[in-house]
Amino acid sequence: MAFPSTDIGFRILHRFHKEASLLWRQIIVSIHGDQRGIGNELNNNRGLPSSTWKSIGDLNNHLESVNINLHSTFVHKVGDGYSFDFWNEHWIGDCNLQTTYPSLYMLENDKHCKIERVTFVDGIQTSNWNWRRSIRDGLESEQFSGLLI
Numbered sequence: 001m002a003f004p005s006t007d008i009g010f011r012i013l014h015r016f017h018k019e020a021s022l023l024w025r026q027i028i029v030s031i032h033g034d035q036r037g038i039g040n041e042l043n044n045n046r047g048l049p050s051s052t053w054k055s056i057g058d059l060n061n062h063l064e065s066v067n068i069n070l071h072s073t074f075v076h077k078v079g080d081g082y083s084f085d086f087w088n089e090h091w092i093g094d095c096n097l098q099t100t101y102p103s104l105y106m107l108e109n110d111k112h113c114k115i116e117r118v119t120f121v122d123g124i125q126t127s128n129w130n131w132r133r134s135i136r137d138g139l140e141s142e143q144f145s146g147l148l149i
Helices: 005-020 023-031 040-044 052-065 102-107 139-149
Strands: 118-121 124-127
Touching: 005 023, 102 139
Parallel strands: none
Antiparallel strands: 118 124
16 A cells, blocks of 8 residues: 655644644645544545545554554644643643643643743753642642652
8 A cells, every 4th residue: 555755644644633723724624524633534535536635544544553543643842832831732641731730720820831830951850830829738749740750
């Protein structure tokens, strides 16, 4: 089975999954639908002529056949951190940190802070938290330990 260049195919799929506001993605979704993938028709290869999108859909099917979940493979690139929301963006783990650590999120004074909360300078971790009060034992302490890991 012929697949598009792996590098190009992965880049296109990554952008398709992570950049919902792109005009070309919106056009593809309006034509083929969207089910957390290229679309039902593309993913199931029903009734589509041979095309680049069919090949990309085939790549997704091929990866699933070897137990690679394409959706869990993609993560956001944080970059310099100046435009990336620490709590609300999905940048690490299975979902955003607000969902993973709800007790800590409730303690946060700046709910839209950037990635400056934990930094590493010369290999040394520096924390810059902005809690409305100290972290308590129990669930908050457990969530904080999990967050630091």
